[in-house]
């Protein structure tokens with residue numbers, strides 16, 4: 001059955017100096033409306049490639065992505081994106097940064113209505129008293145809060161998060177994870193998040209999608225999370241399935257790692273063999 005978000009036979013090939021490199025191939029996944037999916041996999045397997053294709057920032061080579069019955073052909077305000085670094089305009093205030101997007105999405109709203117929307121989301125992420133502070137004067141954690149508020153203020157159908165907490169200290173990280181989940185429950189936004197952190201994936205998601213190692217990366221395994229919402233960290237950690245799920249995910253990653261090392265060793269042997277044959281031929 002088709003989902004609210006559907007990835008069908010998605011593929012990406014980059015042109016490289018050594019010829020075409022097939023990074024993602026036959027990536028299939030369905031997401032329900034309001035579902036929170038984490039994408040996990042080894043560095044370089046193609047997670048950001050899948051996310052940027054979903055954002056419409058990276059062209060799709062084969063297959064397609066459908067969000068709320070619309071096939072993705074480019075970027076749009078129906079998808080909010082938050083990267084590891086929020087890319088704010090440093091000379092603008094927190095409010096002005098969020099207003100940049102809000103003004104585009106609500107062009108017919110009054111100035112006050114637009115400021116209220118931007119202010120509302122900034123307050124939700126804990127920046128109610130820093131609305132008029134310049135982005136360059138905000139800490140990294142505060143800047144990332146602005147990035148999250150900016151994405152939510154667009155009222156997207158889908159939220160795309162590429163390691164949004166990757167650069168934050170662990171306390172800020174945990175606080176923002178909880179704030180994000182609170183807003184998501186309120187606004188029921190379907191979310192795809194990339195993370196390297198197994199515990200973060202367990203705490204945040206409804207489903208954890210493990211990608212195989214590239215090249216030709218695809219969905220390797222899907223884990224369903226049994227934890228209730230709203231999530232309470234201590235309850236998740238004490239859930240009887242928590243450590244089994246965590247162990248299975250780590251085992252999957254380790255298996256992929258062994259395969260990758262074997263492939264790399266075989267490639268190296270083959271290269272050495274070809275070089276030796278070349279020398280003998282001379």
Ligand SMILES: Nc1ncnc2c1ncn2[C@@H]1O[C@H](COP(=O)(O)OP(=O)(O)OP(=O)(O)O)[C@@H](O)[C@H]1O
Pocket residue numbers: 014015016021023041042043044045046047048049050214
């Ligand atoms: N524009 C490009 N041209 C050629 N190759 C690219 C391009 N962008 C990414 N790649 C390659 O595609 C592969 C997947 O990259 P991607 O950034 O999607 O991986 P990732 O799983 O998100 O990695 P990480 O976890 O380290 O962020 C990598 O081998 C990368 O070198």
